[in-house]
Amino acid sequence: MEANRNIEMTRDNSSTDRALRARLTAMLLLPSLSDVVFATLLFLAAFGYLTQRLFDDGSVGWHIRSGQRIVRTASLPDSDPFSSASAGKSWYAWEWLFDVSAGAADTWRGLSGVALLAAVIIASTFSLAFRFTVERGAGVIAATLLLLLTLGVSMVHLLARPHIATWLLAVLFFQVLDSAERAPQTRRNLIWLPLLMAVWVNVHGGFVLGFTLWAFFLASAVIRYFNSIKVEQYALFRWISVLCLTGIGMLAMSLVNPYGYKLHAHVMGYLTNSYFMNHIDEFRSPDFHGGAQQAFIVLLLITILALTRSSRRVTLSQLMVVLFAIGSGLYATRNLPVSALWLMMIVGPLLSDGAYEWLPRLRAFDQRMRRRELSPRLQVWPVLAVVAALLICAKPGLVAEAKFSSTRFPAGAVDFLSRERVEEPVFVPDSWGGYVIYRLYPQAKVVFDDRHDLLGQAAVEQYLQIVGAQPGWQQALAARDVNWMAVPSRSSLASAASLSPEWTQVYDDHVATVFHRAGK
Secondary structure, eight states: OHHHHHHHHHHHHHHHHHHHHHHHHHHHHSOOHHHHHHHHHHHHHHHSTTHHHHTSSTTHHHHHHHHHHHHHHTSOOSBBSSBSTTBTOBOOOTTHHHHHHHHHHHHHHHHHHHHHHHHHHHHHHHHHHHHHHHHTTOOHHHHHHHHHHHHHHHGGGOOSSTHHHHHHHHHHHHHHHHHHHHOGGGGGGGGHHHHHHHHHHHHOGGGHHHHHHHHHHHHHHHHHHHTSOHHHHHHHHHHHHHHHHHHHHHHHHHTOSTTTHHHHHHHHHHHTOHHHHHHSGGGSOOOTTSHHHHHHHHHHHHHHHHHHHOSSOOOHHHHHHHHHHHHHHHHOGGGHHHHHHHHHHHHHHHHHHHHHHHOHHHHHHHHHHHHHHHSOOOTHHHHHHHHHHHHHHHSTTSSOOOOOOTTTSOHHHHHHHHHTTOOSOEEOOHHHHHHHHHHHTTTOOBSOOSOHHHHOHHHHHHHHHHHTTOTTHHHHHHHTTOOEEEEETTSHHHHHHHHOTTEEEEEEOSSEEEEEETTO
């Protein structure tokens, strides 16, 4: 009898072990919510609803051609190869690393490859922001609500351009710095910041945000040092020392770029030019009639409510980031996505605490979901999603090809210019410049495009004079020896050119009208 009981117990233990192993395997392999966010955004941006939005800005065109030229010549350009207005001028191709990546993606699979590259960056940004928000103490419900709002805000600038890399790096920098401040055992992760800065400085001018974040945490530590008792000052002094060493490393690695310290001066000169800030659309303050801007207002209201009602206190550094995020978001439209991402990560835990006070029954469910989200998992689903996306993208015909909108950009006009073998510079609006470069380079150059830092203020002023058909516009074009124009059909410049004996209309499709100088 005893032997039979032992056999039965052994069988029971074996069954229990198998059940535990099965549960553990399932737990490790089941996707987390952040995995679902990643896969959903990846496929929406690469092959779905968001794909067309990625190419609503033509400047991705010159980024692609720039990257392909860099690969072909194995060197960075010394001067501008794309526009006649900047011919011979030194060009800081400060986003060269993104350009090379986009150029390689386009060489592989055209704009569909570029869409996939952008989709991976975008999906990584928002899935990590969601994961970090939950890790920092937010419940899954609050994190999901804030994620949806942040995605709504990001629609204002969701483009296949280098700034999306700044979104991702801004999330990573904040998470590393804030975690290191709150949990000293994580300070070894600060070693990543100089390494990430070496990447950031070569993909986008937004690298200055990395130094801005670092400065907030350093200033907070110094203020706390001078307002604390002696027993706390030693730990704060160590934290200040670590931050200083990290900052030195970041500064040193930021010089690892083709232009050295001159890049920093160039970027700051551009960002502090009041004329550019007042005349370039994406640097202007948001127009709150748009859906993305209204989502930011809702996020601001939630932020204020959470800060005033939550029992959880924010740190001084977090408060600095919140104030900066709000101020920079209200200052310039292009800042809204990064501002929203930072607010999401800071406000999430506060919002959850407030919600639990109002709806105590929500706490148990939300915390159970949070534990499941943070339980250990093998990160197989994001990898599988990327592999699947690569396979889909590599097979033409499985999904619709990514392309520029033929109603937003002058596709027919460029076809006409290509057929006519036009090799002279073509005047187009700066918003079309990148698209025309993508389609016509190296056959023809544009006169102006949207690289305003390269053009300089005087050239931008002249461009605005021409595109607005202001007095002297014909003389300005003649001075630049421009004989071809492709402009929006209903623009004031198209109307003025139609009335001028100097210009002959040679093509029109109600999107773009092409004019040729008479007698040339």
